Amino acid sequence: MDTILTVSGLTKHYPGFTLDHVSFSVPGGSIMGLIGENGAGKSTTIKALLGLVRPDEGSAAFWGQDLAAAPRLKEDLGVVFDGGSFYETLTPAQVGSILRHAYSQWDDGLYRSYLERFAVPAQKEIKGLSKGMKAKLSIAAALSHRPRLLILDEATSGLDPVMRDDILDVFLDFVQDEEHSILMSSHISADLEKVADYITFIHAGRVLFTRAKDELRYQWGVLRCGAALFGQLKPQEMLAWRREDYQWDVLVPDKEQARRAHPGAVVDDATIDEIMLLYVKGECVQ
């Protein structure tokens, strides 16, 4: 499986915030979910890898090449930013005719079919569209030049659950072959649980981990125990822990092993939300 995007040590210093040596890669035919709390550095990472901000250190390689050195690669990128990028007096039809002249591979028929599929009226001004409709317009625009890599920054926020489900199916269709991939930042963990193959968790500007989603789903778990058992746990059994009112929640890397070792404890499956909460609000075990 070829790597489509390689991010190596991206670092950017701002007053009060540092994006600190962020590294991960997106293999072909996969969806990489970028998660983290608000202000963790997800959007900055996306901006830095796209060259919208100049990193102090590090680089991003698309199909092994630097975007600045090979600008033609932009033909193969579809990007959706949070909030859309088109002024509100434009209509979706006008957006299509703008982008037709920007991309050599633009496919008008495909664009129209996405607009129809997403029920976005082509002649209505953007200011008259709901937030969800605007998101769908941005996604239709990003897909209609047949890109090989989609980069989505909170693209599904604002969509209702039914439409999110439809859009996620479009994303799953998109990565059916090994040629296409998606890098998708979202704070809606349910979306990532449905479609992502890998999860990269960014917290306070640093990557805490990149893991296959199935590893998180099938191997990681949350052990809930009292003070006595918590005191017996070895550091290598724990990834992070958090003290609740009457119990300790402990993120464990191997839930089956934890169940065997501590038969009296409750070990639940770990959701992405719980993992985030334990890492962000709890204590990490180095």
Added chain:
Amino acid sequence: MKGLILKDLYNIGHNARTMLLVLVVLGVCLAPTTGLTGYQTTCALMCAMMVVTTFSFDDMAGWMSYALVLPVSRREIVRAKYLVLAIFCTVGDLLGGAAGALVMVLLGQPLPPLGEMAALLLFGWALAYLTGSASIPLLLRFGAEKARIILVGAFMIPVMLILAVGGILSAAGVTLTDELAVALFCASPLVALAAGAALGRIACAILNKKEY
């Protein structure tokens, strides 16, 4: 680049009716008192300033981040803005010229000779283009909102240039005859284009350093 130009034209199309109304009101108020030259130059300048509005729209929509991930270079983004400016100047200048002439005819005032009118049209275009050209680097550097006050400076640049040229001619002992004035007016678009090219390079340098 055509897509970038289309985007600005579509965006500004919405303001066209309002702008037309403003120009008609100005026509009624200005043309009888300032004559054709004053009105037509004002029209060209006002249309040139619509480039500021396109930057406002871009800022509000977060367009620049999007434009930078399109398969166009930063230089093309700047060039597209200058082309849009040239379109605005041309439309404003011709519209002002035609409407001003119409008002003069309706008021029974004599029109200047055709050659002189053409020279004035060229001068109006040059003045508008020069003003707009100076505003683009400022808009890129500071954004549409912050740049508004500084843009007064952009208006002053062409005025100062004209005064400087007048001063140089006067110092050189050149008397500004009608023929010489017409010749200077006819040459003014070339000066504006040259200045625009230099200011465009500055705009490119600003955009190259800018982060979004």
